[in-house]
Amino acid sequence: MSARFPDFRLGKVLATSFTGTLSERHGDAVERIPTPNRLVDWLAVSGLAVESCTSTQLERAWELRESIHAAATAAARRDPLPVSAVQVINDCSAQGRAAAVLTPEGNRQWRLSSTSSVEDALGVIAADAISIIAGERDGKLALCASPTCQAAFFDTSQSRTRKWCEMNTCGNRQKKARFNAYKHENPGSAK
Numbered sequence: 001m002s003a004r005f006p007d008f009r010l011g012k013v014l015a016t017s018f019t020g021t022l023s024e025r026h027g028d029a030v031e032r033i034p035t036p037n038r039l040v041d042w043l044a045v046s047g048l049a050v051e052s053c054t055s056t057q058l059e060r061a062w063e064l065r066e067s068i069h070a071a072a073t074a075a076a077r078r079d080p081l082p083v084s085a086v087q088v089i090n091d092c093s094a095q096g097r098a099a100a101v102l103t104p105e106g107n108r109q110w111r112l113s114s115t116s117s118v119e120d121a122l123g124v125i126a127a128d129a130i131s132i133i134a135g136e137r138d139g140k141l142a143l144c145a146s147p148t149c150q151a152a153f154f155d156t157s158q159s160r161t162r163k164w165c166e167m168n169t170c171g172n173r174q175k176k177a178r179f180n181a182y183k184h185e186n187p188g189s190a191k
C-alpha cells in the first residue's frame with residue numbers, strides 16, 4: 001500500500017535519517033513523509049513506534065526536520081546557529097517524554113510515554129540532533145557534495161573525508177556524471 005510513496009533512506013544516525021526524509025532540497029525535492037501515515041511508518045522503522053499522527057503533528061515534524069537541517073548546516077559551515085531553528089529543536093526536545101531503556105542484550109531502546117505520541121518521538125529526534133550539533137558524538141557534521149542535495153550528514157568515517165550523504169545515491173550519481181564528462185572530453189578512451 002505504501003509502495004506509491006518514495007522509499008525511506010535509513011542511515012545510522014537518527015537525526016540525519018530524519019532530515020533525509022526530504023531529499024534533493026536544491027534540485028527536484030523528494031518528500032518521503034508526505035502524509036501522517038507515512039510519518040508513522042518512518043517512526044516505526046526508526047524504533048519510535050507511535051499510536052497515530054494528525055496533520056498538525058506532521059507539520060510539526062516537518063518544522064523540526066527543517067530546523068535540524070538548518071542548524072546542522074550552519075554547524076557544518078561553522079556559522080552561527082539560526083536562533084529560530086534552535087528554538088524549535090529545544091521546544092521539541094522539552095515536549096517529548098521518552099525514556100532510554102536497556103534491553104537484556106545490552107542495547108539502548110526508546111520507550112515512549114503511555115500515550116506514545118508523535119511529540120515523544122520528535123523529542124528523541126531533537127535530542128539526537130542536539131548531541132550531534134553540540135559535538136558530543138564521535139564524528140563530524142559535513143555537507144553533501146552533490147549540488148542538488150547539500151544535505152547535512154554525520155561523517156563517522158575514520159578519515160572524516162566522506163563527501164556524500166549516501167554513496168548509493170549522491171555518490172554514484174556524481175561518479176557517473178564525472179565519468180560521462182570524461183568520456184565526452186576523451187572520446188574513445190573510456191571503456
Ligand SMILES: [Zn+2]
Pocket residue numbers: 144145146149150151164165166170
Ligand atoms: Zn547527498
